[in-house]
Amino acid sequence: xxxxxxxxxPAAGLGTRFLPATKAMPKEMLPIVDKPTIQYIVDEAIASGxxxxxxxxxxxxxxxxxxxxxxxxxxxxxxxxxxxxLLEKVKEPSEVDIHYIRQKEPKGLGHAVWCARxxxxxxxxxxxxxxxxxxxxxxxxxxxxxxxxETERSxxxxxxxxxxxxxxxxxVDPCTIEGRRYQVSHFVEKPAPGTAPSNLxxxxxxxxxxxxxxxxxxxxxxxxxxxxxTDAIQELNExxxxxxxxxxxxxxxxxxKLGFIRTNLEFALQNEEIGEEVERVxxxxxxEKERAKL
Ligand code: G1P
Numbered sequence: 001x002x003x004x005x006x007x008x009x010p011a012a013g014l015g016t017r018f019l020p021a022t023k024a025m026p027k028e029m030l031p032i033v034d035k036p037t038i039q040y041i042v043d044e045a046i047a048s049g050x051x052x053x054x055x056x057x058x059x060x061x062x063x064x065x066x067x068x069x070x071x072x073x074x075x076x077x078x079x080x081x082x083x084x085x086l087l088e089k090v091k092e093p094s095e096v097d098i099h100y101i102r103q104k105e106p107k108g109l110g111h112a113v114w115c116a117r118x119x120x121x122x123x124x125x126x127x128x129x130x131x132x133x134x135x136x137x138x139x140x141x142x143x144x145x146x147x148x149x150e151t152e153r154s155x156x157x158x159x160x161x162x163x164x165x166x167x168x169x170x171x172v173d174p175c176t177i178e179g180r181r182y183q184v185s186h187f188v189e190k191p192a193p194g195t196a197p198s199n200l201x202x203x204x205x206x207x208x209x210x211x212x213x214x215x216x217x218x219x220x221x222x223x224x225x226x227x228x229x230t231d232a233i234q235e236l237n238e239x240x241x242x243x244x245x246x247x248x249x250x251x252x253x254x255x256x257k258l259g260f261i262r263t264n265l266e267f268a269l270q271n272e273e274i275g276e277e278v279e280r281v282x283x284x285x286x287x288e289k290e291r292a293k294l
Pocket of ligand 1: 202230
């Protein structure tokens with residue numbers, strides 16, 4: 001059996017939900033406390049045993065490449081000042097090689113993954129989306145890799161969402177359940193409100209056999225006028241089973257404003273350095289608000 005050593009991180013989106021912040025800065029570089037969101041994703045891939053990552057970028061995304069590169073001037077400066085803890089934090093990750101390719105037209109997630117076909121070749125691989133950060137004892141991607149090792153089939157990470165949110169996600173229609181793993185009869189991208197076959201939503205973590213490219217090669221425009229990964233998954237599932245796995249862990253949606261603010265707050269509250277003070281600030285703010293009402 002071939003092992004999963006390569007991962008794709010699509011990062012070509014325009015980040016319109018965060019304008020004007022993302023006018024000249026990639027949304028993947030927006031920080032949660034002091035770390036860009038994309039670094040949480042790269043860290044999860046490394047912790048799951050990935051050795052090569054391909055980041056699919058687009059126009060205006062150069063700072064992502066700079067972030068995962070050496071910065072000799074900064075490192076020398078921190079070294080001279082004896083700031084060794086910070087020095088460790090800014091060093092480029094040595095456990096993986098990070099590669100880049102540009103998606104030349106914004107044609108959607110399915111097209112972004114298709115752009116990586118030559119990098120992947122004839123191997124199973126992982127895809128991680130940057131809008132979901134997962135905190136878990138065992139990394140979410142690692143859980144999916146273990147499912148692949150058992151089944152040798154593609155596996156899509158899912159979690160339950162409230163009924164009124166199903167239209168924001170790819171949704172699976174499960175037919176059989178074995179523990180946390182589902183066989184799926186249908187995958188549907190962003191079903192219209194009230195029409196979702198279940199509340200099991202695709203959560204930005206995937207393992208694919210290379211056969212997915214057969215379907216991405218000829219994939220046509222789908223929901224939202226984009227080439228959809230979920231449509232290719234549905235077609236793959238008709239010839240070769242694609243499992244859904246309800247992974248363990250808390251998932252944070254950093255792809256929209258409220259989720260982003262909430263994640264920042266929760267991570268700040270958990271932070272060893274500033275957590276207690278942040279809690280005090282939050283309490284003070286709430287008290288001020290209450291007082292203002294009187
Ligand atoms: C993408 C996928 C969708 C998935 C979601 C998870 O949608 O197309 O199937 O449920 O990510 O975050 P997007 O949020 O990019 O529109």
